[in-house]
Amino acid sequence: MKKMMLKPRTETELAEMIAGATGPLAFCGGGTRGFDVAGEALTTSGLSGVELYEPGALTMVARAGTPVAEIEALLAENGQRLAFEPMDHRGLLATEGVPTIGGVFAANISGPRRIQVGAARDFLLGVRFVDGTGQVVKNGGRVMKNVTGYDLVKLMSGAHGTLGALSEVSFKVLPMPEVAATVVVQEFGLEVAVQVMSAALGSPFDVTGAAYDPAERSAYVRIEGFAGSVDYRVGRLVTDLARFGAVLQVDDSESLWRGICDVGAFHGSAGDVWRISVKPSDAVELAEQVQAEALQFDWGGGLIWALVPAGTDLRARMTVPGHATLMRAGAETRERLGQFQPEPAPLAEISAELRAKFDPRGILNAGLMG
Structure with a gap:
């Protein structure tokens, strides 16, 4: 008979489950990534809910299992967003489940806007997590002025649950732009496309997306902000990029960039x-x-x-x-x-030492990252 997945409802339950584990644990968050890790499955989706949201301070604190869609809806009500544009993996990986904010930060999932605003980890202010011994660890803060434990906060983002199970994350958000527009340069190959994107990114026009689709032989450059500013910058880019090929403007660019983000x-x-x-x-x-x-x-x-x-x-x-x-x-x-690129020997040694420190029994997503 198939065992039921472990699903703690509180941080205390999460700590007790990890402390009491007699073998490897496989964290799955919301179940959208499809990782094949040996061990008893444990989902943090039961740790759900926004605990603090201060629109004026551009900060939010949420339990790790809170659905990303719930967070994005709440932010949208206040004209704000997750600026790093997290990808939804379900279509690409043919998985189900629900993307969670803890999973986003655990995997450092960042979309097209990373070239302008930075990665998911750059928005993370603080974390609470349970290490491999069952100990609850708190690092960082709940506001942007508090940078205590900065390095450990960054370390947890991208660790894919190998150093601990996130139970709570605090992060900064940004205002939603008034409008967005996309400049499309058509009918050329990759070599010219790289030149187009480099020219756009090197311009003073604050580009928030630069992508190329070989099937369409088109490069896409996104501009966001206040309407008047976007109109001016788009006009300048259309003129500047015309030397590379046919140029047109797409005003309704949300679905286009969602497709690029989610591949x-x-x-x-x-x-x-x-x-x-x-x-x-x-x-x-x-x-x-x-x-x-x-x-x-x-x-x-x-x-x-x-x-x-x-x-x-x-x-x-x-x-x-x-x-x-x-x-x-x-x-x-x-x-x-293997899932991930093998690390050079010196870096692999450091990674192994970190895992031994936070997970001395080697039970957290064992083997996933080396």
């Missing part, structure tokens, strides 16, 4: 999906090396999504410096290649 072009397509981070100047060479069936470029060419035949060892094809994360694949491929 909508790959939804329902067979094959493995890789997420690759490189210098934008290496994007053209990287694209030639991976020989993918389909590609999508974000962050001015620094973030590349690749769709390849099942079982492909994409890392073996790469010679340019970068990181390749296996986002979607069968169990055998995940076991053979």
Whole structure:
């Protein structure tokens, strides 16, 4: 008979479950990422609810299992948003579940706007989490002026639950812009696209998105802000980028950038999906090396999504410096290649020491990150 998933309702219950664990635990948050980790499943989705929201101070405190949609709805009522634009993985990974704010910060999930505002971890002010011994740890604060424990707060964002289970996060939010518009430059290849995106990002026009779709042979540059300012900046960009090709403006850009953020072009397509981070100047060479069936470029060419035949060892094809994360694949491929880019020996040693400190029994998402 299949065991029930552990689902604590309070931080105390979470601590008791981890302290009393007799074997590995596999954290799944809201269940949208599809990680295949050995151990008894534990979801933090029961730790839900916004505990503090101060629109005037641009800060929020929420339990880790609070649905992202609930947070975004509350922020929208007050003309605010999660500026780092977290991705929804469900369409790409063919998973269900509900994205949670704890999962967003645990995986440092950041969308197209990262090039302008920074990553999810840059908005994290404080955390509460339970380490591998069952001890509750608090670090950071609930307001932007409190930066106590800054390094540990950053450390938890992107650790994927290997150092502890987040129970509460405090973070800053930003106002929602009045309008958004997208400049589209059409009919050219990747090499020119990188030039287009670099020119846009190097301009003084405060670009909040720069992406390229090879299937459409189009680069997309997003501008956000007050209406008058957006009109002026878009007009200047249209003029400046016209030297690269045909240029047009898309005013209703929300659905376009949602598709870029969630890699909508790959939804329902067979094959493995890789997420690759490189210098934008290496994007053209990287694209030639991976020989993918389909590609999508974000962050001015620094973030590349690749769709390849099942079982492909994409890392073996790469010679340019970068990181390749296996986002979607069968169990055998995940076991053979590993989810994350192997770390250089000195960094791997530091990572192992950190895990030993926070999880001395080695029970938290064991093997996920090394």
